[in-house]
Each structure stands twice: as C-alpha cells, then as structure tokens.
Amino acid sequence: MSFAKKNGGKAFDxxxxxxRITLANLRPEPGAKKAEKRRGRGQHGGNRxxxxxxxxxxxxxxxxxxxxxxxTPFYLVIPKYGFNEGHSRRPQYQPLTLKRLQYLIDxxxxxxxxxxxxxxxxxxxxxxxxxxxxxxGVQLVDEGSDIFGAKINIEVQRASEGAIAxxxxxxxxxxxxxxxxxxxxxxxxxxxxxxxxxxxPRRMLPREDMVPYYTSAENRGYLADPEEIQQARRAxxxxxxxxxxxxxxxxxxxxxxxxxxxxQIFFGLSPGWVVNMPEKKILKPTxxxxxxxxxx
Amino acid sequence: xxxSMLVQRTAALCGTFKGISVSKAVRPVNSHYGFMLQTACYxxxxxxxxxxxxxxxxxxxxxxxxxxxxxxxxxKLFGRFGSASHIDPASLxxxxxxxxxxxxxxxxxHPPLEVMxxxxxxxxxxxxxxRLAKEKLIAANMAxxxxxxEDWRREKRETKRKLKEEKAQKAKLLAEARERFGxxxxxxxxxxxxxxxxxxxxxxxxxxxxxxxxxxxxVATPPVAQS
Numbered sequence: 001m002s003f004a005k006k007n008g009g010k011a012f013d014x015x016x017x018x019x020r021i022t023l024a025n026l027r028p029e030p031g032a033k034k035a036e037k038r039r040g041r042g043q044h045g046g047n048r049x050x051x052x053x054x055x056x057x058x059x060x061x062x063x064x065x066x067x068x069x070x071x072t073p074f075y076l077v078i079p080k081y082g083f084n085e086g087h088s089r090r091p092q093y094q095p096l097t098l099k100r101l102q103y104l105i106d107x108x109x110x111x112x113x114x115x116x117x118x119x120x121x122x123x124x125x126x127x128x129x130x131x132x133x134x135x136x137g138v139q140l141v142d143e144g145s146d147i148f149g150a151k152i153n154i155e156v157q158r159a160s161e162g163a164i165a166x167x168x169x170x171x172x173x174x175x176x177x178x179x180x181x182x183x184x185x186x187x188x189x190x191x192x193x194x195x196x197x198x199x200x201p202r203r204m205l206p207r208e209d210m211v212p213y214y215t216s217a218e219n220r221g222y223l224a225d226p227e228e229i230q231q232a233r234r235a236x237x238x239x240x241x242x243x244x245x246x247x248x249x250x251x252x253x254x255x256x257x258x259x260x261x262x263x264q265i266f267f268g269l270s271p272g273w274v275v276n277m278p279e280k281k282i283l284k285p286t287x288x289x290x291x292x293x294x295x296x
Numbered sequence: 297x298x299x300s301m302l303v304q305r306t307a308a309l310c311g312t313f314k315g316i317s318v319s320k321a322v323r324p325v326n327s328h329y330g331f332m333l334q335t336a337c338y339x340x341x342x343x344x345x346x347x348x349x350x351x352x353x354x355x356x357x358x359x360x361x362x363x364x365x366x367x368x369x370x371x372k373l374f375g376r377f378g379s380a381s382h383i384d385p386a387s388l389x390x391x392x393x394x395x396x397x398x399x400x401x402x403x404x405x406h407p408p409l410e411v412m413x414x415x416x417x418x419x420x421x422x423x424x425x426x427r428l429a430k431e432k433l434i435a436a437n438m439a440x441x442x443x444x445x446e447d448w449r450r451e452k453r454e455t456k457r458k459l460k461e462e463k464a465q466k467a468k469l470l471a472e473a474r475e476r477f478g479x480x481x482x483x484x485x486x487x488x489x490x491x492x493x494x495x496x497x498x499x500x501x502x503x504x505x506x507x508x509x510x511x512x513x514x515v516a517t518p519p520v521a522q523s
Contacts, residue, residue, distance in 0.1 A: 191340070191343065194375065195372070195376060196371060196372055196375050197372055197373070197374040197375030197376075197388055198371055199388060199389055204406050205406060205408075205409055205412070208412050208415060211409070211412050211413065211416060212416060215413070272389075274385070274389075276374070276375070277343060277345070277375065277378075278345050278347055278378040278380075279378040279379060281378075283388070285389050289392060289395055290389055290390075293395060293398075
C-alpha cells in the first residue's frame, strides 16, 4: 500500500543494520562515573597523601570526638536535665505516611476493599513493628495528605489530625484502637501464634494515661461515643474546608462500618477460640465459666 | 491442592471479616476510581507442615527431658500436629483454678474502664481546684497591691522625713553649741548634753507660757462675746 509507512523510519533501519549490543559497544553516560581518589599516587595524591603537615593530624593520633584540648568540653559543661529520663519506657509508634499507604494501595499490596488492619499492613510489608522495643503500634502521619485519594476503612493506634481529615475527605473511615504488647505480638504474627496452640487472649484496655486519648472523639478513639464521632467528623470537615461525603449511601458501606469489638484482636475470631493450622479447624470452648470470662 | 487450601484458609483468617472468604490472586476491579485497579491479595508464605512422622514424646519414660512433659509443650504439639498429637483439646484452655487466678490478677492489675475514668476525673478535678485556688490567691493579692504599694511608699517617705528632721535638729544643736561656746564640740561630751538640757527647759517654759496665754485669751473672748 502506498500510505503504509514503516514505523520508526531511519531509526528502525539503524536498529536492523547495526551490530548487536555487547560490552564493547557500551559506554557510560558522561559524568556518571567519577574516578576515585587514589591516595599516595602521583603529584596530587602522593607526598603527604592529604594528611596535612606533621602533628597529630598527619600521624593519625587526634584525640576523641568532643575533646577540647583539656577545657571542659561542651557536652560535659551543659548540666543534665530529665529530657531523656525514662525514654526507654515510653510507648513508640511506627510512623506510616499517607504517601506510603497510597503507594501500597497502588501497587496492590494492601486491599482497599477490605478493612485495613495492622496485620494487613505487616503482611504487605508496609511497616515493621517490634513489640519488644516498646512499639505499641503504628501512627498515621499526614505527609502525603495532598496526594492521598483512597476510600478505606483503616484502624491504627494513633493518627494526626491532618491524616484523619485526609482519610475522611475521601469517604473513608479511620479508628484508633489500643493493643497491649501481647496482643500486638499476636496481631503482627498471627500464624506463629496459632502454631502455639493457645486460645486467643482478650485484648486489654489501655493504661490510665492513654484512656483520655482513646475516649476522645477528635482522635476517633475506639472507646468514644459514636454520636460524638459524627460531630467531630463534621467539625473536622468544617475546619479543613471539605465536604464530608455521606458514607451511608456508599456501596461499600457494609465494609466501611465493620469495627472490632473492644476485646477482639482479629476480625471474625473471638477471644477464647483455638485455631488449629494443620487441620484447618477452629475450636471453641463450651465451659460456662470460660465463655463468661472470654466474652466479658 | 492442600497448599492452596491452606493459603485460602490463612488468607481468610488474616484479613477478611466473617462471611466472605476472599482468595483471589489477581483480579481486575472496575471500582469508582474509573480505571482498572488490579489488587493482589496477600500471598502468604506456605506453611511447610511435615505431618508424616510427628515426634510425640513418651510422657512415662525417664529419658524424655522435663520440658517436653509440660502443658506448654503439649499445646505446642497440638498446634503443630493437631489431633495426631493425641492431646485432649480441653486441656488447652485454663482449668477452673487457673481461670480464677487469671481473673483475680486481671482485677488487680487491669481495672475496668469506669474505674479508670473515675480516677481520671478525680485527678483532673483536683488539678483544676488547685489551679483555681492559686489563681484566686493571686487575684486577691493583686487587688491588695495598690494599697500595699501606697503604704510602703508612705512609710518610706515618713522615714526619710524623720531622718531629715533629726539631721536638721542635730545640725541646729551643733550650731547653737558653736555659737555659745565658740568652738565645735563633740555632741557626745557632757557640756553639749547640758546645753541640750538647758535648751529643752527653755522650750518647755515657752510652751507653758504660750498655753497660759491661749487660755487667758479663751477666757477673755467668751465673756466679751457674751456681753
């Protein structure tokens, strides 16, 4: 056909006629590889090899970092004050930016059509939690709040106001809940826990100093009043000037409304059940006292 | 086949809520985003369970180590092998005594939510009361401040004035003494003191005379006024 042009044109010809690419035909981009500095060779690298003239500098005998020649050094002059007192006992929360969360959702590592839990995040290798290092969970940070655009039902341990606003602006639901260290260890590694053959324990309530955080509606605490949470949602929408979308008319409303019970660790599994991995069975207790304890 | 079943089960246990068991590798979702969003469910690490030759230690033999005869190890056996470990599942849960112990421990160390809220309220109330009391005290003292400032200023003025007066008096006396005796004396010497006493006497006399005169005038003027 007369109008059927070959795609590529001259470049295609070149590609067809040139020899194959080998190591002999390749060369790095100019400026990509910088020659290393070789000490003790040549006019510039030799002689004193960049060490200076005599003294401790050239002979490599300089005193320790912070030494000021005998004068009381700065780091000893300043008196101690209890800024770092008890730092190893303070609860820590691994930060999770909204940017990273969006990244995980975009790559398909986290499923936005299911409730997102700490287990989901750890399975997706989005965060790494170390309960033995006084980690009490994950905190949501509002770093990528301007690019965040996913409707999710997420449960974290702490969340900043901007992060809450960003999630609710997209029509999602966010809850902050508390996991005591044992429950946290079980939550992030459920399969090794099930292999231990123990019944799922009850989640404990937070410490007294954390109770105000988890009972306030501004932080969307799991112990707070649902009506107060609704009010707080409206107030936040007003503060950050966005229109609060109505979740009840959403198609995924049923999924977005799923919440865990105060004593529950896993979705769909109650405390007191024993999960058996080799036989894929769940064993539930029948004793009244046990049932009463586990369901209180 | 068994492996895929396991995968299904673990996926179900890990993430989904009850009712719906999700096990999709890759599915195109035409969600409200408007474009095809492919989400891969979590592919869990396969559980390599070797159930061919389960090692279940002999509880009665002496040779088995002590730690293999404990309840904890029994639970682990059950967790690894299931019913092939021939362990009564009822032993996995705490017995009645152990349960009571657990409940007592929880009561002691984990108070219920109402108790904690009450404690928090009490603490907050105490704090606010303290703060209010402090602020009241400060306000009351601040209200008194102008008066106190005035008093203090007045005191200072008074003392200054008195000092000045005393100085003036002393200077006057010294001048008198100089006039009388012709040379400046030490105010502590007996002559000076005598002079001071004389001056005082003279002053008293003058005062008395003044008083008498004033009385006479008073006596004189009313009868004049009457008549």
